[in-house]
Amino acid sequence: MALNNLSQMNDIHNVDGKILDLVLTNYFSLEVTKSDYSITKIDQKHPPLLITMPEQTPHFLKPNLTPRYNFFKANYGIILENLNNINWLEEFKDCKNVNVMTSIFFRILNEIVDNNVTKTRPKNRKYPPWFSSALIKIIAEKENMRKKYAKHRNPRDRLVYELLRERSKKLISQCLQYYKRQIETNIYKNPKCFWHFIKERRGNETTIPVEMTYVGRHLKGFNSFIFFSKDDDDDDEEEEDEEVNSLKEYDESNN
Known part of the structure; x- marks a missing residue:
């Protein structure tokens, strides 16, 4: 029950004062009451239950439409030239540890990518992709x-x-x-x-x-x-x- 975040919602006791029928759910607004009607002969040890579940309509988050790199339109010739022109020994000479070296490496790499890779913003399409x-x-x-x-x-x-x-x-x-x-x-x-x-x-x-x-x-x-x-x-x-x-x-x- 704990693994699946379930709770037992039935508190209707039978004729012996016990609860034999469990109602396990993760909807905490679910209501369990004793039913006054039964389509079959009532078993006193298993009283009829009326379970009321509120209407649940899932709503999902909208996708993130922040700009993204379009590597299909990147200028890889200039990127390669810029990388070849970097003197890594000179860049890392004053670094005291590998963490500083890593920060410098990614700073230089990100600058090259920003300058040579175009960004596109994902479109929130009005029509489905199969529309011609x-x-x-x-x-x-x-x-x-x-x-x-x-x-x-x-x-x-x-x-x-x-x-x-x-x-x-x-x-x-x-x-x-x-x-x-x-x-x-x-x-x-x-x-x-x-x-x-x-x-x-x-x-x-x-x-x-x-x-x-x-x-x-x-x-x-x-x-x-x-x-x-x-x-x-x-x-x-x-x-x-x-x-x-x-x-x-x-x-x-x-x-």
């Missing part, structure tokens, strides 16, 4: 047509919108199937593609939950370790009439 450029273009056209119909109420605009919606649905399915086939074909060469696909299907979130429980303590947002801050941009959306909203809701439910 043609599909993204159709989705943009569909959204523009929806807004156009909302403004002018032209039945022809609605017809074009519906055609684009059907076309985008078919193309989404085709792109996803093609992407899966590519992953299955290349998984033995590059297994990272498979886990990247799983991550994207989950919403580009990490496997680290926002809320955790450890040794009876409820931790939320790592408030016991470090404070995170996030600037939330509040986007104000224009209100549309019932007909336009129904178009958008129908479209989202079918994509």
